[in-house]
Amino acid sequence: MISKAPKFKPRFRLHPVAILNSQRLRRSLADTYDQKSFYKYAIGLILLLLSIGSLYYTDKLVEELEQREEREVQLYAEGLRYVFNSPFDENFNVVYQVIQDAVNFYQIPAIYVNENNLANQYINISFPKKISPQEKERIIQEKLADMKLEHPPIPVELGKNRTGYIYYSNSFLLTQLRYYPFLQLSVMLFIGYLAYLAFSSERKAEQNRVWVGLAKETAHQLGTPLSSLMAWVEYFRSDPAIDPSIAEEIEKDVIRLEMITTRFSNIGSVPTLKEEPVSEIVANFIDYLEKRVSSKVKFSVYNQLAKEQTVLLNKNLFEWVIENICKNAVDAMGGIGEIHVTLQAPPLMKEVWIDIRDTGKGMSKANMNKIFNPGFSTKKRGWGLGLTLAKRIIENYHLGKLYVKSSEIGKGTTFRISLRATIIE
Structure with missing residues (x-):
C-alpha cells in the first residue's frame, strides 16, 4: 500500500546573512537620504544667512x-x-x-x-x-x-x-536701492531652483538606473531556481509515492514566484497598459491576498464605481502596489485588525481613487514625510523598498499619484491611489 505523504505548505525563510545584508542596504539608503537632507538644509541655511545679511x-x-x-x-x-x-x-x-x-x-x-x-x-x-x-x-x-x-x-x-x-x-537711485535686495534674492532663488531641479533630475535618473539594474538582476537570478523547481514539480507528480497535493501546492508557489519575476523584469521597461475593470481587479486580488495573510486580519471592499468603469493599468504591476500597501498595513497592525478598501470616482475630476485604510498604529508626521524614501522602514527586517517601488509604479508608469491621505497615532493610516479614469460612454 502506498502511504500518503502529509500535506505541507512550503515556507521560505531568509538566511541570516540575507537579513543582515537587507538591514545594511536599508541603513545605507536611509543614511544617503539623511545626508542629502542635511546638505539641503545646510544650503538653505546659508542662503537664508546671505539673504539676511x-x-x-x-x-x-x-x-x-x-x-x-x-x-x-x-x-x-x-x-x-x-x-x-x-x-x-x-x-x-x-x-x-x-x-x-x-x-x-x-x-x-x-x-x-x-x-x-x-x-x-x-x-x-x-x-x-x-x-x-x-x-x-x-x-x-x-x-x-x-x-x-x-x-x-x-x-x-x-x-x-x-x-x-x-x-x-x-530719488530714483534710492528707490532702486530699496528694491534691489528683493530683486537680487529673486534671482538667487530662481537660480537655486534651477540648480535644484537639475540636481533632482540627475539624482532621480541615477536612482532609476539603480532600481532598474537591481530589479532586472533579481529577475535574472530567480530564473534558474524557478526552472529547477518546475522540474521538481514534474518529478513529484510522476512519483506515485508522493501525495499529488504536495506538487500542487509547490506549483502554486512557483507560479507566484514567476509572477514576482515578471514584475521585476517589467521595472525599467515601458509597461503595456490596458483598459482594465479596476474594481474587479482590486476585489479579486484582495480575495487572493486575504487567504495568504493572517486569519486575524479582516478585509472589506467598498466599491462605489460604475460597473463599466475602467482604468489604464498594467495588471501585474498594479497588483504589486496593492500587495505592498496591504502587507505594510498588516505589519502595522501586528497581524490583527481590519483593512478597508474603498473605490470611488470624485465628480468632475475624471479620476479614480482607491483608499486603503488600516486600523494599525498609525504614524507621525515626520514618518509620513519619509515613508516613501528608499531604505526607510520601521521594521527590523524590512528593506524599505516596497512603498518606494509602489510609488514609482503608480507615478512613473501609470501617471497617477500615491500618497498618505491621513494617519493618526493609535487609529490607523489611509493610503490613496489616484489614477486617471477612462471616459465612460
Whole structure:
C-alpha cells in the first residue's frame, strides 16, 4: 500500500546573512537620504544667512542715503529761505543755484508750496512732451499728494509769520536701492531652483538606473531556481509515492514566484497598459491576498464605481502596489485588525481613487514625510523598498499619484491611489 505523504505548505525563510545584508542596504539608503537632507538644509541655511545679511546691509545703505537726501532738501529749503528773506543780490542767486544743483545732482523730486498753499516751484519732476498747462498742474498735484504720504514736509521760514513747505520723495537711485535686495534674492532663488531641479533630475535618473539594474538582476537570478523547481514539480507528480497535493501546492508557489519575476523584469521597461475593470481587479486580488495573510486580519471592499468603469493599468504591476500597501498595513497592525478598501470616482475630476485604510498604529508626521524614501522602514527586517517601488509604479508608469491621505497615532493610516479614469460612454 502506498502511504500518503502529509500535506505541507512550503515556507521560505531568509538566511541570516540575507537579513543582515537587507538591514545594511536599508541603513545605507536611509543614511544617503539623511545626508542629502542635511546638505539641503545646510544650503538653505546659508542662503537664508546671505539673504539676511544682504537685506541688513542694504537697509543700512538706504537709511544713510535717506538721511543724506533729507539734508540736501533741508539745504535747499535753507537756500530758498535765504533768497526770499534777503535783498536782491546776484551773489544770492549764485548761492541758491549751487544749492539747487546739489539737489539736482541726487535727482530728488521736490515741490515748494508757498504760504498760500500754491505749488509754484518744483525740481526733478518730468512731464510728457506737448502737455497743456492744465494737465501739467494735475500731474504736479498728484506728485504732491504722493510726497505728502512719503515724507514729512520741511518748513521754509519766510518771515512775518509766513511759512512755506518743501515736499519731496526719494530719488530714483534710492528707490532702486530699496528694491534691489528683493530683486537680487529673486534671482538667487530662481537660480537655486534651477540648480535644484537639475540636481533632482540627475539624482532621480541615477536612482532609476539603480532600481532598474537591481530589479532586472533579481529577475535574472530567480530564473534558474524557478526552472529547477518546475522540474521538481514534474518529478513529484510522476512519483506515485508522493501525495499529488504536495506538487500542487509547490506549483502554486512557483507560479507566484514567476509572477514576482515578471514584475521585476517589467521595472525599467515601458509597461503595456490596458483598459482594465479596476474594481474587479482590486476585489479579486484582495480575495487572493486575504487567504495568504493572517486569519486575524479582516478585509472589506467598498466599491462605489460604475460597473463599466475602467482604468489604464498594467495588471501585474498594479497588483504589486496593492500587495505592498496591504502587507505594510498588516505589519502595522501586528497581524490583527481590519483593512478597508474603498473605490470611488470624485465628480468632475475624471479620476479614480482607491483608499486603503488600516486600523494599525498609525504614524507621525515626520514618518509620513519619509515613508516613501528608499531604505526607510520601521521594521527590523524590512528593506524599505516596497512603498518606494509602489510609488514609482503608480507615478512613473501609470501617471497617477500615491500618497498618505491621513494617519493618526493609535487609529490607523489611509493610503490613496489616484489614477486617471477612462471616459465612460
